[in-house]
Amino acid sequence: MFETARRCGVAASALRFYESRGLITSQRGEGNQRRFHRSEIRKISIIRVAQNLGLTLREIESALSSLPNKRVPNKRDWDKLSRQWRTQLDQRIDSLQQLRDELSGCIGCGCLSLKRCELFNKEDLAAESGAGPRYLIGVEDT
Numbered sequence: 001m002f003e004t005a006r007r008c009g010v011a012a013s014a015l016r017f018y019e020s021r022g023l024i025t026s027q028r029g030e031g032n033q034r035r036f037h038r039s040e041i042r043k044i045s046i047i048r049v050a051q052n053l054g055l056t057l058r059e060i061e062s063a064l065s066s067l068p069n070k071r072v073p074n075k076r077d078w079d080k081l082s083r084q085w086r087t088q089l090d091q092r093i094d095s096l097q098q099l100r101d102e103l104s105g106c107i108g109c110g111c112l113s114l115k116r117c118e119l120f121n122k123e124d125l126a127a128e129s130g131a132g133p134r135y136l137i138g139v140e141d142t
Helices: 002-008 012-020 039-052 057-065 075-102 122-129
Strands: none
Touching: 002 012, 002 039, 012 039, 039 057, 039 075, 057 075
């Protein structure tokens, strides 16, 4: 296990955690030590890339579970996963750009202390969508 952790650039505890979530599998060897098949390195690498892209473990689990028989992703699978993740990332990028562009304006918090709030959030209409900075976290979120 420690060799796999070193090879993949993760802590051994991360491998145990991934395994507990069903993301990767191991065989038990002599002395009950975990032994990872070489193909698991590809899964671990995909998990790391996906996490670096900001995907949650739940999203990664969902993507990997969509593979037939929980197989190790092949080139075609990777193309499919990366296209799916690209769409999600594009949506996040759009949201972050909107957040960046509107950050200095009214956030819909209901403070009514900024003069611009009277234009953007007159009479605190954003409060009908829930508590907090509705324009930053999304009016549709409740």
